[in-house]
Amino acid sequence: MCGIVGIHGAGPVNQPLYDALTVLQHRGQDAAGIVTSDGARLSLRKANGLVRDVFQQVHMERLQGHHGIGHVRYPTAGSSSVAEAQPMYVNSPYGIALAHNGNLTNAEALKEAMFRADLRHINTDSDSEILLNVFAHELAQRAKDLPSSPEDIFAAVSAVHERCRGAYAVVMLIMGRGLLAFRDPYGIRPLVFGHRETAGGQETMVASESVALDVLDFSLVRDVAPGEAIFVDLMGQVHTRQCAAAPRCTPCIFEHVYLSRPDSIMDDISVYKARLRMGERLAQRILEAFPEGHDIDVVIPIPETSRTAALPLAYELEVKYREGFTKNRYIGRTFIMPGQQQRRKSVRQKLNAIELEFRGKNVLLVDDSIVRGTTSQQIVEMAREAGAKKVYLASAAPPVRYPNVYGIDMPAPEEFVAHGRTEAEICAVIGADRLFYQRLEDLVACAKEGNPAIEHFECSVFDGHYVTGDVHEAYLVAISVNRSDAAKAERGDGPMRRLDLPEHS
Numbered sequence: 285m286c287g288i289v290g291i292h293g294a295g296p297v298n299q300p301l302y303d304a305l306t307v308l309q310h311r312g313q314d315a316a317g318i319v320t321s322d323g324a325r326l327s328l329r330k331a332n333g334l335v336r337d338v339f340q341q342v343h344m345e346r347l348q349g350h351h352g353i354g355h356v357r358y359p360t361a362g363s364s365s366v367a368e369a370q371p372m373y374v375n376s377p378y379g380i381a382l383a384h385n386g387n388l389t390n391a392e393a394l395k396e397a398m399f400r401a402d403l404r405h406i407n408t409d410s411d412s413e414i415l416l417n418v419f420a421h422e423l424a425q426r427a428k429d430l431p432s433s434p435e436d437i438f439a440a441v442s443a444v445h446e447r448c449r450g451a452y453a454v455v456m457l458i459m460g461r462g463l464l465a466f467r468d469p470y471g472i473r474p475l476v477f478g479h480r481e482t483a484g485g486q487e488t489m490v491a492s493e494s495v496a497l498d499v500l501d502f503s504l505v506r507d508v509a510p511g512e513a514i515f516v517d518l519m520g521q522v523h524t525r526q527c528a529a530a531p532r533c534t535p536c537i538f539e540h541v542y543l544s545r546p547d548s549i550m551d552d553i554s555v556y557k558a559r560l561r562m563g564e565r566l567a568q569r570i571l572e573a574f575p576e577g578h579d580i581d582v583v584i585p586i587p588e589t590s591r592t593a594a595l596p597l598a599y600e601l602e603v604k605y606r607e608g609f610t611k612n613r614y615i616g617r618t619f620i621m622p623g624q625q626q627r628r629k630s631v632r633q634k635l636n637a638i639e640l641e642f643r644g645k646n647v648l649l650v651d652d653s654i655v656r657g658t659t660s661q662q663i664v665e666m667a668r669e670a671g672a673k674k675v676y677l678a679s680a681a682p683p684v685r686y687p688n689v690y691g692i693d694m695p696a697p698e699e700f701v702a703h704g705r706t707e708a709e710i711c712a713v714i715g716a717d718r719l720f721y722q723r724l725e726d727l728v729a730c731a732k733e734g735n736p737a738i739e740h741f742e743c744s745v746f747d748g749h750y751v752t753g754d755v756h757e758a759y760l761v762a763i764s765v766n767r768s769d770a771a772k773a774e775r776g777d778g779p780m781r782r783l784d785l786p787e788h789s
Contacts, residue, residue: 285543285691286370286385287311287356289491290455292463292516294484298347301354304489304496305335310545311385311492312358315369319381319457320352326379326459330369351463353455355383358693368410371457374417377424379459384412385492386451386473386691389754394418394447415452419444432461434515438525441466441513445528449754451536451690453508455490462517465490469528470751471510472536472690472742474550478502488516493548507551509533534751537741538692540731541681542652546592553734556592561730562680562722563593567600570648570678570720580676581645584608586663587635593680594650608641631662643671653681655694657701657714664715678720681727683710686748687763689755694745696764
């Protein structure tokens with residue numbers, strides 16, 4: 285999971301790109317980068333760290349031009365090296381910069397083909413560099429006459445769809461040509477675009493989430509369709525083309541559970557409303573478990589994503605909703621921190637219980653999802669230490685049992701608390717009195733209600749079904765080995781954390 289943005293502007297785009305990346309910071313805090321074009325050359329700044337730390341005034345002054353792309357990185361493939369920070373660049377043809385959100389499932393085969401058939405050398409372990417070189421090669425094959433036409437560019441995107449498998453939402457800056465954006469044929473990772481009118485003319489923006497457009501006063505036009513490409517030429521004219529042979533909209537359900545900001549709209553679904561419905565559905569699940577009436581005194585969300593679901597849940601259960609934890613916002617997310625000891629320490633640093641909300645009460649804690657169970661186990665302990673009589677735990681998502689191969693760096697499957705365990709066994713490990721999971725069919729219904737036209741969602745972390753159809757057991761084993769705590773410790777990977785924003789998880 286990463287955040288990407290591209291802007292064709294009527295004036296300098298360095299500041300709008302910076303502002304957009306700060307809004308998308310929750311999608312990646314490992315590294316940040318911006319590339320701009322002034323028509324004569326590309327200017328690049330990228331480094332490890334948060335947006336506010338990567339870009340100082342001296343860097344912003346060098347990012348000249350009316351066209352640009354930006355990226356915030358959350359590594360899912362390769363390493364956390366600054367060499368793999370984005371945007372990435374190749375100088376032929378024209379000079380092309382890329383920012384990518386997702387993960388290619390056939391990266392190794394593509395890398396081999398790059399070397400043997402395309403005569404291109406890949407310098408990093410990043411699948412994003414592979415994707416960039418695939419597109420550059422395909423464009424070079426078609427751009428016999430310079431400059432190439434939009435038709436040549438769309439033909440190159442079609443070839444990318446034929447060669448690449450997995451999830452990819454992409455923005456590209458093509459020197460002397462314009463801004464390109466496209467989405468994989470399954471639409472797994474989100475991508476939207478919009479316009480705003482200025483004194484200098486119409487400006488176009490593409491971003492991972494609609495909230496980035498909102499903050500910069502762009503009007504959302506629509507989502508980029510699965511398989512579709514959008515090209516904005518140097519004059520600002522927008523060209524669109526469906527470039528996939530058989531596109532199918534199967535967006536990632538985990539975007540609605542956890543990844544996206546609640547004020548975003550993606551695939552015509554309000555993330556906020558989907559999470560409200562998750563709380564309502566979860567309440568019905570809990571009421572079914574207490575046919576003679578529950579004994580819950582208070583509903584307390586585990587900050588912060590779960591707040592939206594916890595409010596309607598408390599209303600449906602007819603019990604009080606209370607904030608029972610104070611959060612230190614300067615500690616990152618824990619489920620992707622390498623090393624169990626570091627995660628345990630982080631949970632205690634991050635949350636502190638407000639004792640008066642727990643003392644002598646039967647408490648229902650609500651979380652968006654449960655991955656490793658490390659956070660849940662410690663929070664249950666904290667609730668008991670604060671004086672709770674009983675501690676129930678509810679998850680707005682089903683048990684996470686399978687690895688994500690489409691851009692979310694979850695741990696190895698054997699490190700999931702749900703791996704090989706029944707719900708009763710998970711409850712015992714976590715230490716709760718009772719544990720309630722959302723049913724998968726209810727979770728899907730919560731999102732689908734926002735857009736009934738979407739027939740299927742990408743739910744692989746819950747059901748093990750990979751929509752691209754090319755994920756085999758050997759691939760999953762390789763992922764498991766690569767993502768385990770032991771492997772990360774051996775590589776010396778630093779912490780890879782999500783940023784917790786006040787208005788987001």
